[in-house]
Amino acid sequence: DVKVTQSSRYLVKRTGEKVFLECVQDMDHENMFWYRQDPGLGLRLIYFSYDVKMKEKGDIPEGYSVSREKKERFSLILESASTNQTSMYLCASSFGSGRGPFSNEQFFGPGTRLTVL
Amino acid sequence: QQQVKQSPQSLIVQKGGISIINCAYENTAFDYFPWYQQFPGKGPALLIAIRPDVSEKKEGRFTISFNKSAKQFSLHIMDSQPGDSATYFCAASIRNSGGSNYKLTFGKGTLLTVNP
Incomplete structure (x- = not known):
């Protein structure tokens, strides 16, 4: 079974703190993703990585950065947390290019609910 | 600009319905359309997916209907x-030069409640 684990289920931080969210996958997936999920807004892509040390901005990268030093690990960094970053953060991973027509399935972790006070 | 519009926001159905x-x-360049299902406290999981070369795909009780000319698909x-x-979230993706549909654009989600 594919497993995507996230370091914390719940996290409470203060405004201005530097926050690290960690994600680890055990399926040797090339691609990893960070989303935030907010009621009524669905899933919005923050950043993704298609290889070690490679990253691309998603739809809402402002206020976030990422790090991928090892294939299995993808970190989301909030340089200076703000209250509008209170959200559910979801990590996902998938295979890279073409292993069949439906090989693009993304496997999600359980999420980290971050509250910034 | 919302590229994938999902409706309704919430849905209540009776058991058996x-x-x-x-x-x-x-975007007519989209060529991969998955549906994800998310239970409370869990991350989303792939339910069923379709490519636009077919108009319907069925897996058990779940069916995707796809209308390319109308640019619509339904679960x-x-x-x-x-x-x-x-x-439930619908999503869409464009295949990149490497043959991968790795970047998904999600709809805003539909909360389904099935009453017993």
Whole structure:
């Protein structure tokens, strides 16, 4: 079974703190993703990585950065947390290019609910 | 600009009924359309997916209907069960030069409640 684990289920931080969210996958997936999920807004892509040390901005990268030093690990960094970053953060991973027509399935972790006070 | 529009936002269905969730897209370059299911406290999980070379795909009680000319696709859940109560997301993707549809654009989600 594919497993995507996230370091914390719940996290409470203060405004201005530097926050690290960690994600680890055990399926040797090339691609990893960070989303935030907010009621009524669905899933919005923050950043993704298609290889070690490679990253691309998603739809809402402002206020976030990422790090991928090892294939299995993808970190989301909030340089200076703000209250509008209170959200559910979801990590996902998938295979890279073409292993069949439906090989693009993304496997999600359980999420980290971050509250910034 | 919302590239994938999903409706309704919420849906209540009686046990045994048919649940229908609709999505519309704008970008004709999309060529992969998955549906994800999310239970409370869990991350989303792939339910069923379709490519535009077919108009329908069925897996058990779940069917995707795809209308390329209308740029619409929908999820039908037959004989809906209380265990189907979850949030459903449609998504769409463009295949990159490497043949991968790795970047998904999600709809805003539909909260389905199936009453016993």
